[in-house]
Amino acid sequence: MKILSIESSCDETAAAVIEDGRRILSNIVATQVEEHRLYGGVVPEIASRRHAEAISGVTREALREAGVTMADIDAVAVTAYPGLIGALLVGVNFAKGLAFSAGKPLVAVHHLRGHIASNYLAHPALKPPFLCLVVSGGHTHLVLCEDYTRFRILGRTRDDAAGECFDKAARAMGMPYPGGIALDKHAEGGDPHAFTLPHPKVEGCPFDFSFSGLKTAVLNQLHNAKQKGCEVNTKDLSASLRFTVADILTEKVIAAAKETGMTDIVIAGGVSANSELRRQLQAACDKEGFTLYMPPLSLCGDNAAMIGAQGYYEFISGQRADLSLNAAATASIEG
Ligand code: KG4
Ligand code: ZN
Numbered sequence: 001m002k003i004l005s006i007e008s009s010c011d012e013t014a015a016a017v018i019e020d021g022r023r024i025l026s027n028i029v030a031t032q033v034e035e036h037r038l039y040g041g042v043v044p045e046i047a048s049r050r051h052a053e054a055i056s057g058v059t060r061e062a063l064r065e066a067g068v069t070m071a072d073i074d075a076v077a078v079t080a081y082p083g084l085i086g087a088l089l090v091g092v093n094f095a096k097g098l099a100f101s102a103g104k105p106l107v108a109v110h111h112l113r114g115h116i117a118s119n120y121l122a123h124p125a126l127k128p129p130f131l132c133l134v135v136s137g138g139h140t141h142l143v144l145c146e147d148y149t150r151f152r153i154l155g156r157t158r159d160d161a162a163g164e165c166f167d168k169a170a171r172a173m174g175m176p177y178p179g180g181i182a183l184d185k186h187a188e189g190g191d192p193h194a195f196t197l198p199h200p201k202v203e204g205c206p207f208d209f210s211f212s213g214l215k216t217a218v219l220n221q222l223h224n225a226k227q228k229g230c231e232v233n234t235k236d237l238s239a240s241l242r243f244t245v246a247d248i249l250t251e252k253v254i255a256a257a258k259e260t261g262m263t264d265i266v267i268a269g270g271v272s273a274n275s276e277l278r279r280q281l282q283a284a285c286d287k288e289g290f291t292l293y294m295p296p297l298s299l300c301g302d303n304a305a306m307i308g309a310q311g312y313y314e315f316i317s318g319q320r321a322d323l324s325l326n327a328a329a330t331a332s333i334e335g
Contacts, residue, residue, distance in 0.1 A: 002066075003315065004073045004098075005308030006059065008091030009083025009111045010137070011042045012301070013054040017066035017073070018308030021316075022120055025066035027305040030054045037177045041167075048086035055094050062304070070102040077311025080108040080321070081331035082138070088327035096323055107311045108321040111302075112139055112333045113151065115268040117310035118299040126293050131262040133253050134333075135277075136269035137163035137178070140249075142207050142256050143333060145266070148313035151333045154256050155207025162245055163271045165211040169218040169241055173234045183238045184274050190239030192276075195221060197244045207256050214244060246277040250284050257290055266293045273300035 002025070007014040011032040017025040032050045036042045063069060078095035080088065092108075099106040112134050119126055128148055134141040140157040160168070163180050170179025175186060197217050202208035218241055225232040257265055265285055271277065278294055285292040299306060 001074045001312065002068060002072055003075050003077050003308045003311045004059070004062065004070075005077040005109070005304040005311050006055070006091045006095045007079045007114070007302055007304040007307045008051040008055065008087050009079045010087060010302055011036055011047050012303070013051045013058050014302065014304035015055075015059040015062035016304035016308045017062055017068060018121075018305060018312060021117070021309045021312030022124060024121055024305050025068070026062045027303055028058050028062045028065065029303050030058050033178065040171060040177050042084070044084045044086055047084055048090055051087055051090035055090060059094070059098070070098070070104070073102070073104055075105045075107055075311065075315050077107040077109050077307055077314070079111045079114060079307050080325060081110060081328035083111055083329065085327055085329045088329075092325060092327045096325060100323060105315070106321045106325065107314045107319055108325055109307045109310050109314060110331060110333055110335070112136070112141065112269070114306040114310045116143070116145060116266065117313070118268060118295040118303070118306035119266050119293050120309045121299060121305055122296050123293045126264070126266070129262065130264035130266050130293075131253065131257050131260060132266040132268055133249060134269045135162045135249065135267065135271035137161060137167065137180075139269065140209050140211070141333065142252060144260060144262070149317045149319070151335070153332070153334060154260070155205065155209065155252065157209040157211060158202055159210055159212035160215055162209070162211055162249065163269070165215045165245065166241070166271065168215050172219050172222050173237065180271060180274070184242060184276070186235060187238035187242045187276070190233070190235035190237075192239040192243035194233065194236035195240035197240055199244065199248060207252055209248065209252065211245070214241070242274065242276045246274065246280040249277060250280045253281065254284050254288060257288070263290050264293065265290050268295060270301050273297050
């Protein structure tokens with residue numbers, strides 16, 4: 001079964017053709033990152049306009065590269081939530097029009113469910129149930145994936161997402177948007193123990209996260225040094241932040257795995273590209289005898305292939321959207 005999938009929740013306009021939820025026939029991503037970099041972050045109004053300009057061309061390219069036409073497509077899947085509302089609306093309305101005009105069923109996909117499904121494309125053996133750490137620019141969730149379309153949140157951030165913490169710290173150190181990637185590169189060769197940063201805990205909620213105190217600690221280091229007229233070694237500060245975030249995430253993942261009895265561990269979302277997180281989680285999983293599944297770097301960021309993978313499982317579970325489908329800025333992964 002072939003699914004044409006569309007993603008436009010943030011600053012990538014993407015379309016893909018996916019076979020049976022596991023095989024990528026095409027995966028086209030048009031990124032707007034260069035334009036948003038001029039402003040230090042995503043400008044929602046610009047994102048919506050660029051999606052509207054790019055979406056038909058990107059979709060046509062996805063069909064062409066897969067060697068198919070709309071006649072060969074069994075269903076259209078689209079990211080409907082969560083994300084920037086204006087950006088989501090472009091994809092949702094385009095997908096509705098396309099599905100209606102081609103007489104194909106339409107499936108709505110939750111963006112974070114899509115991130116998790118990026119792992120199905122890379123790991124043929126991976127099947128639920130498993131424990132997943134979803135770490136993106138806007139979300140940090142520890143999720144029990146009970147089935148392909150059944151999710152239970154075990155913990156979440158109470159304030160900033162891990163990606164947001166990286167992005168804001170990187171920006172304060174003068175790195176370009178998106179800061180998480182730049183910070184990860186800059187941290188290479190830095191001393192991860194040069195700065196002692198806080199390990200915030202959420203009282204009574206062992207699987208919840210809090211990253212705003214950590215971000216503030218980094219900003220304070222920079223402000224204090226500036227006031228004293230000293231130079232901060234940003235390589236060491238980046239390495240220390242990266243180490244601390246990875247340490248916090250790894251510790252909670254392992255504790256949640258022990259608590260739930262899960263031995264298959266999965267990571268997903270933009271921050272799953274972080275090299276220190278990948279290293280620490282791999283070492284911890286090896287030590288505990290757990291199996292770790294990580295998306296390849298090419299599928300960590302936003303793409304439509306992951307939406308097609310999840311769209312397939314939503315479709316075979318019977319989910320159908322109709323022309324009343326609307327986008328939503330927020331929505332729980334639990335549904
Ligand atoms: O999943 P994603 O592409 O978009 C959202 O759904 O939010 O995640 C983007 C986030 C940004 O905060 C970006 O800085 C972060 O992922 N990111 C990284 C790395 N690559 C992307 N953070 C740390 N290290 C990386 N290598
Ligand atoms: Zn994302």
